[in-house]
Amino acid sequence: MFNYQDTLHKLNDLLPLSEKLNFVHGVLRDRFDYIDRIAVTLYDEKTDTLKTFIQSSDGENPMQQYEAKLSEVPLLQEIINQGRPRVVNNLLSIGGTGKLHTQRLVEKGYASSYTMPMSINGSFFGFIFFNSFMEEVLDEEVLHYLDLIGHLISLTVINDLTNIRTLLAAVKTARDMTHQRDLETGTHLDRMAHYSRLIATEIAKERGLSDEFIENVYLFSPLHDIGKIGIPDKILLKPGKLDEEEFEVMKSHAVKGREIIDTMLQEFGLDGLDHIDILRNIAAYHHEAVNGSGYPEGLKDQEIPLESKIIAVADIFDALTSSRPYKEAWDNEVAFNTLRELAGKQLDASCVEALLSNHEKISEIQDKFGEDRFG
Incomplete structure (x- = not known):
């Protein structure tokens, strides 16, 4: 039978x-x-x-x-x-x-x-x-x-893609409800996603990356700061520099992000999503530094997942070249020089070089996903 x-x-x-x-x-x-x-x-x-x-x-x-x-x-x-x-x-x-x-x-x-x-x-x-x-x-x-x-x-x-989009939509809704949009506009997330894809594609041959890996980094990159949902507004939206105690609270968003994603995956029944560890790693480790000075775990170089290194470069570059309530947008060349200074210290050198070798594509992304007064 x-x-x-x-x-x-x-x-x-x-x-x-x-x-x-x-x-x-x-x-x-x-x-x-x-x-x-x-x-x-x-x-x-x-x-x-x-x-x-x-x-x-x-x-x-x-x-x-x-x-x-x-x-x-x-x-x-x-x-x-x-x-x-x-x-x-x-x-x-x-x-x-x-x-x-x-x-x-x-x-x-x-x-x-x-x-x-x-x-x-x-x-x-x-x-x-x-x-x-x-x-x-x-x-x-x-x-x-x-x-x-x-x-x-x-x-x-x-x-598979519908499952991912369901998760992304849920996160966007949660972000909007907690004013996270005030700091991270939709165009910031678009630019970050495309910078991340650009970096991953550039290093793909050297690192043996598949197109599937690259696409997942691209899709999951907008979730990197989901943990900020759990940060109080008085810290999250503070226009000036955070004091030491406030910064410690802000740093907790990396751990909170991993916890939120695990909870959402379980609640939506999406634990079996392909490459789900890419998503977890992006949320948890995008503030780790190759010299061990980052957080939340102080990981060094090879201990840091590659997807987290990619997101770190994309996130910092867009933060430098975007205007915020407390800063003006930096010129690309100034931001490039800053990335060069951080390469091998805070940021992965090959990921930095991958981004810096694509000036024309960076400009195309910025033109396509530029911010207006509504973000």
């Missing part, structure tokens, strides 16, 4: 999305062994950016840490406009119209491609790509199965 095993049983397990994708790919290849790659990209509507997320293949990933403006990729735009997937049984046939991402696939030997758009509540949020090293293999039978697998992958991704 119980001799049969559900083919897709592992999707019920608490596994990272990348492992679930690898599992689904294995099931698909049992029937169509020439489907050599599955990849998922996500779309950021605020910046019109497509970015690589997770992929499964036997060989090297041709598109790691890749992003592009959707408006600059007409073939992918057309998929959205048509509301239908795209079948290409010979990638060479579309020549240079696919731009860099198609060129990379062809260079790695991929010959055919099936591209499905993903939507949630009618809104586009990314693509799924199925690729093969063989030409002319995407017939009606294969496409029927790819449709089923594609929608299964889409629902799995939606489920």
